[in-house]
Amino acid sequence: QVVESGGDLVQPGGSLKLSCTAVGSTFDYYHVGWFRQAPGKKREGVACLNHSGASTWYADSVKGRFTISRGNTNNVVYLQMNSLKIEDTANYYCAAGPPISVQALCLTRPLVDDGWGQGTQVIVSS
Numbered sequence: 001q002v003v004e005s006g007g008d009l010v011q012p013g014g015s016l017k018l019s020c021t022a023v024g025s026t027f028d029y030y031h032v033g034w035f036r037q038a039p040g041k042k043r044e045g046v047a048c049l050n051h052s053g054a055s056t057w058y059a060d061s062v063k064g065r066f067t068i069s070r071g072n073t074n075n076v077v078y079l080q081m082n083s084l085k086i087e088d089t090a091n092y093y094c095a096a097g098p099p100i101s102v103q104a105l106c107l108t109r110p111l112v113d114d115g116w117g118q119g120t121q122v123i124v125s126s
Helices: 103-109
Strands: 002-005 017-020 031-037 043-048 054-057 064-071 075-082 089-099 118-124
Touching: 002 089, 017 031, 017 089, 017 118, 031 075, 031 103, 043 064, 043 075, 043 103, 054 064, 054 103, 064 118, 075 089, 089 103
Parallel strands: none
Antiparallel strands: 002 017, 017 075, 031 043, 031 089, 043 054, 064 075, 089 118
């Protein structure tokens, strides 16, 4: 089980840092990703990180603005979001996957409807 937090209402150009905490487990040996779903749109992969933290994948729409990272404990992953745009408005989720491919996690995990947490809402608006 994971718990997402850190979402808020922010103005365009602002920043937010989201947290994903594994409850009762750790992210050791798993790839971890952040995903989002905007109203009326399909869930999409935003950023994924491999189990060692050495490899990442980002959606083109967030490259250079978002950074995924692991926390100092082995059960927390962050998503630092800078230069936020109105189109970043969505509910953000995190999920872990087997250590096969970060790109595969980001591209295929959204296709599975089960196993998502509550997410955390990010609203970018002036």
